[in-house]
Amino acid sequence: MIQSLDIISVNLWDTLISLANLIILFLLVKKFLFGPVKNFMNKRQEEIEKEYNEADKMKQEAMNAKEKYEEQLENAKDKADEILSLASDNAKLREQKIISQAKEQAEGIIKNAKAEALLERKKAEEGIKHEIVNVSTLIAEKMLEREINIDDHHALIDSFIEKIGETDDGNE
Numbered sequence: 001m002i003q004s005l006d007i008i009s010v011n012l013w014d015t016l017i018s019l020a021n022l023i024i025l026f027l028l029v030k031k032f033l034f035g036p037v038k039n040f041m042n043k044r045q046e047e048i049e050k051e052y053n054e055a056d057k058m059k060q061e062a063m064n065a066k067e068k069y070e071e072q073l074e075n076a077k078d079k080a081d082e083i084l085s086l087a088s089d090n091a092k093l094r095e096q097k098i099i100s101q102a103k104e105q106a107e108g109i110i111k112n113a114k115a116e117a118l119l120e121r122k123k124a125e126e127g128i129k130h131e132i133v134n135v136s137t138l139i140a141e142k143m144l145e146r147e148i149n150i151d152d153h154h155a156l157i158d159s160f161i162e163k164i165g166e167t168d169d170g171n172e
Contacts, residue, residue: 022135029128037120044113051109055102062098066091133157 069091073084136157137150 018135025131025135029131033124033127037124040120041117044116048106048109048113051106055099055106058098058102059095062091062095066095129158129161132161 069087070084073087133154137153
C-alpha cells in the first residue's frame with residue numbers, strides 16, 4: 001500500500017502571504033502598542049524625577065530653616081540654652097519627618113510605577129500570545145487544508161508559547 005504525499009504539500013504563495021500578514025501585524029502592534037506604552041513609561045519617569053526634585057527642594061528648605069534657627073539662637077543671650085535646644089530638636093524632628101515623608105512618597109511612586117509597568121507588560125504579552133495563537137491557527141488550517149480541532153490546537157500552541165517564555169525568562 002503506497003501513500004500519497006499530496007495531502008502534505010506546502011503552497012509557497014499561501015506561506016508567503018501568511019508571513020507577510022504576520023510581519024504587517026507585528027509592525028502594527030509595534031507602532032500602536034509599544035509606542036504608547038513607551039510614552040507612558042517616559043511620562044511616569046518624568047513624574048518620578050519631578051517628585052525627587054521636589055523632595056530635594058524640601059530638604060534644602062529644611063536645611064535653610066535649620067540654619068536660620070541656629071543663627072537666631074546664637075544671638076540670644078539670656079535663654080540661649082533653652083531656645084537652642086528646643087529649636088534644634090524641633091528642626092531635627094521636622095527635617096527627619098520631611099525627609100522620611102519624601103522618601104516614602106518617592107518609594108511609593110516608584111513601586112506604583114513598577115507595578116503598573118509590569119501589569120502593562122503582562123497585558124501586552126497576553127495580547128501578543130493570543131494573536132500568535134490566532135495567526136498560527138490560520139496558518140495551520142491553510143497548510144493542512146483540512147479541519148482541525150481548535151481547542152487542541154490552542155492548547156498545543158499555548159504550551160509551546162509558555163515553554164518559549166520560560167526559556168526567554170531564563171536568558172534574561
